[in-house]
Amino acid sequence: MKRKSFDPMVLVMPAVALLLGVVVAVLLIAITGVSPLRSLGVLISGGFGFSGKVWPIFMTLGSSTPLILTGLAAMLCFKVGVFCIAQEGQYVFGAIVAAWFGASLKLPPVIAVPFIMLASMAAGGLYGVIPAVLKVKLGVNEIISSIMLNNISTLVLEYMVAFPLRADAGQKAQSEVISKGYWLPQFIYGSRWGVSFLIAIALIVFFYFYIYKTRWGYEMRMVGENRRFADYGGIKSGNVIIRSLVISGAIAGLAGCMEVLGNYHRIMTGFSSGLGFDGLSVAMLGMSNPIGVVIVSFLLAGIRQGAQLGLQLSLQIPRELGGVLIAMVIFFVAIGNVYRPVVEKAVRSISRGRKDDE
Amino acid sequence: MKEAIRFDHISKYYASTSVQASDDISFSVQEGEIHAICGENGAGKSTLMNILFGLEKADSGSVYLHGEKVAFKGPSDAISCGIGMVHQHFKLVSSFTVKESILLGIEKKAVLNGKEEADFVRELSSRFNLPIDPEAVIESLPIGLLQRVEILKMLARDVDILILDEPTAVLTPQEVGPFLETMKSLSKIGKTILFISHKLGEVLEVADTITVMRKGRVVSTGIKASETDIPSLADLMVGRKVLLQVDKGPANPGRTVLEVNDLNVFSPMGVQLLSNVSLSVRAGEIYGIAGVSGNGQEALVAAIAGHVHSMKGSVKINDVEIGHMPIRGKRQQGIAYVPEDRIHTGLNMLANLSDNSLMGFQGSKELNKGCFLDWDAIDERAHDMIERYSIAGSSPKGLVSKLSGGNMQKVVLARELAYEPHLLVVEQPTRGLDVGSIEAVHRMLIKERDKGVAILLVSVELEEILSLADRVGVMYSGRIQGELEGADINETDIGLLMVGSKRRAQ
Missing domain, CATH: 3.40.50.300 (P-loop containing nucleotide triphosphate hydrolases)
Known part of the structure; x- marks a missing residue:
């Protein structure tokens, strides 16, 4: 029997978008007077290199961790056809809960760390219930409700670090450092690459099987692809949507928790820096596929890293250009349909050529 | 010229x-x-x-x-x-x-x-x-x-x-x-x-x-x-001889499977879509619902096989009241349903044939191994469907959107018949199909009838009703305007009832 045929376009399209984005950004850098090849080299060695005290590639692996988790969270919403963008707020709430319990619990780490993770997931999950129920029961647009919820979470964070959780009245608004015993270990000190990365990868594997190999994942996909068909077949699509959005929220909450336990060890104003939103880009660029999410997270984190470590430090090019690069890549993904036919034709002629060779 | x-x-x-x-x-x-x-x-x-x-x-x-x-x-x-x-x-x-x-x-x-x-x-x-x-x-x-x-x-x-x-x-x-x-x-x-x-x-x-x-x-x-x-x-x-008139032996009806009694259905805005509809379908017969579209057929089918906003009266399958059941419950009572809109409702165009054939069966023991779906068994089953119903141009992992209308309909029918239903509700089963596919679909329906399935056939194609139905109910303005049976079924009477005439032609 014929097995699932793999569509090469799933990999080719993001790669082409990435290539186009890099080319445009490097040309932009050329305007500042730096040779494009040099800046490209520095970008790559700063993002994915194997040299220096802490190898950049390890730092990239470290900073890809929260992207993988928020990307997975966003992907779970997209899979049921709901464009929920509450990951930012859920991420922040997960972090608040982790910082709070992390600083106040007096339990042995074996008990406390899993407890804190579960509590953060519950916080994120509960935050996911709101847009889900509003959407399913009242038909409220999920984009609007989740934008509002994101604003609320930012304000709650500011309040928490300014008053109840504030470490020191004199210092800037930040919470107390969590107990050292609760810190998640890093593989290489200073790289941020640690246990949380393994947890993220484990979740990717879990959800890969969940989505493609279980009946619950099947129901999710059917609801997302054609809700009328799912309803007609007896699936309670509203329940499936609520379930997925709650799971998604829990994962985004866990991402916040990981950043507190494994990286910052506290929260402060501006804690998130838009990581929740990055998850949306990751899920879209990764074609809503768990493996794609990992690859894209790694690439985005690396580009950002390279822009910061390479471009800024060694070439004095503003690291915002890294942001421009990422924006360019997203732009080229968004207009993918414009150049898709050309790419498709090329891929076809290549694969036909290969067949002819055989 | x-x-x-x-x-x-x-x-x-x-x-x-x-x-x-x-x-x-x-x-x-x-x-x-x-x-x-x-x-x-x-x-x-x-x-x-x-x-x-x-x-x-x-x-x-x-x-x-x-x-x-x-x-x-x-x-x-x-x-x-x-x-x-x-x-x-x-x-x-x-x-x-x-x-x-x-x-x-x-x-x-x-x-x-x-x-x-x-x-x-x-x-x-x-x-x-x-x-x-x-x-x-x-x-x-x-x-x-x-x-x-x-x-x-x-x-x-x-x-x-x-x-x-x-x-x-x-x-x-x-x-x-x-x-x-x-x-x-x-x-x-x-x-x-x-x-x-x-x-x-x-x-x-x-x-x-x-x-x-x-x-x-x-x-x-x-x-x-x-x-x-x-x-x-x-x-x-x-490219070959087609029988336009299907060979159909006399019906051999058994016990009553579907019983609709004094059914009234209302839209969310409170408009009455069905008024006091009563009908029954027995095992081994095809009951045809004729009528110009928009005369309540949609509400009737929704009350039996789907979901309606509000209703009064009763719908029973094998003496079990199902009117207020969710769709999954109705399906468990033995209803299968081939909807009119196969592209948006009956199938998922973004998915392959295996996915489409699995709908409704994703929880079945034979198709799961522990927590996981047994994709080998599912593909095998889809493959069987392709062979048994000769679904041309198809493979388990091929997209259903690439199939022709007739083959799409065969996919829907194959899946619905896999329920081994007591009652099969089919809505405009041959709309937009070519002659060859129409014949294939009609044959399938008669075969199921002869196996003892009760079939409710809703169609606006008069020819289809005439060649398939053993009994006919003509709907007009949310009511059953009249019923015809056996030798009494003819085009003129159905036509008169369809436009709301009370009396049958002499």
């Missing part, structure tokens, strides 16, 4: 689906005639028309218009050369008025003059004898009138060649007759009409010349409608 269009060795290959949609097509259409192009679904009729209209490019070959070689870059090119096309699915803005729709894109001035426009449309509609109210809003119009708007839209652009892509597929039986008259009158005033259809009765009634296509090739062209008949056309279309 002069030649209007000539297709000269047109070929078109779709690499993405590996389909040779047009294979060396050559024939010509004379000026002022109604030229019907017949063929099964997927025979390449629409592709050829899209090439003519400039929507697609042929790989090779050329089109001649009035003897001159043309190659349109798009529909606007074609229209400016006098070729207009009315698609099967209308392309109208629902909030526009009729006059706005007709004049969209050819407004004469920057500032619109409503009265002038209305006068123009009125003049147009009386010139072609296609009456319409220029001020009516599109969304308030029935489908028959929408089609008229589309035709007027083309006539307003001064086309002299009209392509009509399966125009009668969307019409109710009552609308078909007048529509065919319209075609004839347009032809009388000199318009050339290309009429795409697979309804052979209509083709014979209206066409002057017929071209038959099969699998991207022209099988026969220049057939005079006066010199042929339905069986020989059907033979050409499918």
Whole structure:
């Protein structure tokens, strides 16, 4: 029997978008007077290199961790056809809960760390219930409700670090450092690459099987692809949507928790820096596929890293250009349909050529 | 007569689906005639028309218009050369008025003059004898009138060649007759009409010349409608003898499976959709619901197999009340349902055949291994369905959207029959299908009946009801207007009941 045929376009399209984005950004850098090849080299060695005290590639692996988790969270919403963008707020709430319990619990780490993770997931999950129920029961647009919820979470964070959780009245608004015993270990000190990365990868594997190999994942996909068909077949699509959005929220909450336990060890104003939103880009660029999410997270984190470590430090090019690069890549993904036919034709002629060779 | 269009060795290959949609097509259409192009679904009729209209490019070959070689870059090119096309699915803005729709894109001035426009449309509609109210809003119009708007839209652009892509597929039986008259009158005033259809009765009634296509090739062209008949056309279309009348033995009805009693259904706005409907369907019989569409059939089917907003009365399957059950519960009671809209409801076009065949069975023990779906077993099962129901051009991992209409319907039927239902509800099971597929679907239904399944068949095709149903209920205005049984089932009585007449013809 014929097995699932793999569509090469799933990999080719993001790669082409990435290539186009890099080319445009490097040309932009050329305007500042730096040779494009040099800046490209520095970008790559700063993002994915194997040299220096802490190898950049390890730092990239470290900073890809929260992207993988928020990307997975966003992907779970997209899979049921709901464009929920509450990951930012859920991420922040997960972090608040982790910082709070992390600083106040007096339990042995074996008990406390899993407890804190579960509590953060519950916080994120509960935050996911709101847009889900509003959407399913009242038909409220999920984009609007989740934008509002994101604003609320930012304000709650500011309040928490300014008053109840504030470490020191004199210092800037930040919470107390969590107990050292609760810190998640890093593989290489200073790289941020640690246990949380393994947890993220484990979740990717879990959800890969969940989505493609279980009946619950099947129901999710059917609801997302054609809700009328799912309803007609007896699936309670509203329940499936609520379930997925709650799971998604829990994962985004866990991402916040990981950043507190494994990286910052506290929260402060501006804690998130838009990581929740990055998850949306990751899920879209990764074609809503768990493996794609990992690859894209790694690439985005690396580009950002390279822009910061390479471009800024060694070439004095503003690291915002890294942001421009990422924006360019997203732009080229968004207009993918414009150049898709050309790419498709090329891929076809290549694969036909290969067949002819055989 | 002069030649209007000539297709000269047109070929078109779709690499993405590996389909040779047009294979060396050559024939010509004379000026002022109604030229019907017949063929099964997927025979390449629409592709050829899209090439003519400039929507697609042929790989090779050329089109001649009035003897001159043309190659349109798009529909606007074609229209400016006098070729207009009315698609099967209308392309109208629902909030526009009729006059706005007709004049969209050819407004004469920057500032619109409503009265002038209305006068123009009125003049147009009386010139072609296609009456319409220029001020009516599109969304308030029935489908028959929408089609008229589309035709007027083309006539307003001064086309002299009209392509009509399966125009009668969307019409109710009552609308078909007048529509065919319209075609004839347009032809009388000199318009050339290309009429795409697979309804052979209509083709014979209206066409002057017929071209038959099969699998991207022209099988026969220049057939005079006066010199042929339905069986020989059907033979050409499918390439073998087709039984238009299905062989059907007498029904052998058993116990009552479905019992509907005093059923009233209301819309969310409180409109009464069904009033006091009672009917019963027994095991081993086909109960046909006839009627013009929109007379409550949808609500009846929803109350039995789907979900309604609010209802009174009872719906029982094997003496179990199911009216208020969720859909999953109803299915567990033994209802299978083939919906009218197979593209949006009956199938998931983004998914492959295995996914589609699994719907409703994702929890079954045979198809799961522990927590995981057993994809080998699922693919195996899909493969069996393909073989058992001869679903052509398909594999378990192939997308259902690549299948023809008839094969899509076979996928739906195969899945629904896998429920081994007590009651099978089928809604317009052959709408838009070609002769070969219609026959296959009808055979499947009769086979299930003979196996003892109770079948509720909802159809607006009178012929379908006549050839399949053992008993008929005719719906009119949310009621069962009358029931006919056995030898009493005839076209005249059903027709009278369909339009609301109380008394049956003597």
